[in-house]
Amino acid sequence: MSQYHPFTPQDAIELAKTLPGPFAADANLECREIGDGNLNLVFHITDQNADKSIIIKQALPYAKVVGESWPLSLVRARIEREILQEEYRLCPGMVPEVYHYDDDLALTVMEDLSDHVIMRKGLIDGGTYPLFAQHIGEFMARTLFFTSDLGMNQQLKKEKQGRFVNPDQCKITEDLIFDEPYRIAEKNNYEPSIEDEAEALRTDGELHLEVALLREKFLTHGQALLHGDLHTGSIFVTPESTKVIDPEFAYFGPMGFDVGAVLANLLLHYASLPGRFQDQTALHERETILLNMVRDVWTEFESRFRSLWASDLVDPMAKAPGYEDLYVQQLFRDTAGFAGAKMVRRIVGLAHVADIDTIEDATERERAQRKTLAIGKALIKRNRNLNTIGELLDTVATAVSS
Ligand code: SR1
Incomplete structure (x- = not known):
């Protein structure tokens, strides 16, 4: 069981390397934290050697827009992942595909939509x-x-x-x-x-x-x-x-x-x-x-x-x-x-x-x-x-x- 901690870009790269796809074993991974919303970390991971990329989204235990004085449950990450899977079933192609998740780390690995x-x-x-x-x-x-x-x-x-x-x-x-x-x-x-x-x-x-x-x-x-x-x-x-x-x-x-x-x-x-x-x-x-x-x-x-x-x-x-x-x-x-x-x-x-x-x-x-x-x-x-x-x-x- 993984212990929750907020990821750094390096943590995100380490996790990406353990996934079965989409990256090859010799991938040259780069990561940027691009979250501009009010609540979460969002890591954009790209392979510099190939046209492959993923998103890792991780919930923070507080509202980023205000700070740690506003605690928030991490359960929302599991809820978000499950509804993404539900919406994918009902409307394929209209939500990002979920590739992997870890509810203890409150994170979801998903399709990168940065062509949109x-x-x-x-x-x-x-x-x-x-x-x-x-x-x-x-x-x-x-x-x-x-x-x-x-x-x-x-x-x-x-x-x-x-x-x-x-x-x-x-x-x-x-x-x-x-x-x-x-x-x-x-x-x-x-x-x-x-x-x-x-x-x-x-x-x-x-x-x-x-x-x-x-x-x-x-x-x-x-x-x-x-x-x-x-x-x-x-x-x-x-x-x-x-x-x-x-x-x-x-x-x-x-x-x-x-x-x-x-x-x-x-x-x-x-x-x-x-x-x-x-x-x-x-x-x-x-x-x-x-x-x-x-x-x-x-x-x-x-x-x-x-x-x-x-x-x-x-x-x-x-x-x-x-x-x-x-x-x-x-x-x-x-x-x-x-x-x-x-x-x-x-x-x-x-x-x-x-x-x-x-x-x-x-x-x-x-x-x-x-x-x-x-x-x-x-x-x-x-x-x-x-x-x-x-x-x-x-x-x-x-x-x-x-
Ligand atoms: C503390 S979160 C503020 C707003 O950001 C979200 O997108 C929701 O609209 C929420 O109300």
Whole structure:
């Protein structure tokens, strides 16, 4: 049994040498620690003699973004590895292949995806991903449907729920998304220029009621096995390919939390665009691309989810007339509400997004922050009345224009 210790690049090379593949015995291995996320070490190991490489990801026993004062369970590494294997089974080619793991060392050896780019960076650099909506729609439909009571044996689902109890990671979400943005909290992080917005978030009773309902759903609704952190920093893309990474926040929760995460991060990028484009025609074109992506992600997801309902339903009572439509309607409303909550937290909470934070001009950055909050709050407040993606996009347009 291996004893946990945080790896150095040399430790990562030593481990790589013991693996059956992909490196040859005479490989000349180099290693760089490339982790730029909030929680883990990520080692990129390449053979200088051949075109071969792997990633070793190791969990740290604390949140790297804050330090050792914020301890975190290492169990998340085992959960992340198991859901990667589950997602690989359900959507081959859409997550990195797991080559090896060591739960005591809290590490997973996996496929290197560095021929792709992190989607957040790709969008900031102006990339277009015409197949993204189809890919992510398929990914979410399959992973959510087949881990829910609709698509899997209900007793097996309960057993599986036991393997994906993830309290430390869920607590991060409960605090950072569904609590701290709405009160004075030490970890909150926003610029003084939007103090008025932060104050408004703390005193808006109508908003608090909706956030309380979303929080309750996140705490109690074990609908399907979620990725749990499906933002554009957890997705690798090329124009032809989409790969989902970093599912360490996985747990059984409400489906709309994953779908809402994707929409929220597209809308965050949309809100950042005026701070990135001076030419109004180019700005308008790019905004249209982003809003079309929002529409297409939902539409692709819904169409694939409904196809699975037609072909692979295992719950006989779910065939009751009208049930499918009510189920999808509620899922859409949850998606809208969670998307809004995820936008608000990225402006006033601990962890921000580069889309907004890298806008250099302070006035433009503030404008983007206010725009994000306006969209986020509108989606939260209206979620229980929304029925179609067209209405969601109208809500965005109204929030932006007022
Ligand atoms: C302390 S972790 C902060 C955030 O990073 C992750 O990507 C999750 O979104 C989490 O909320």
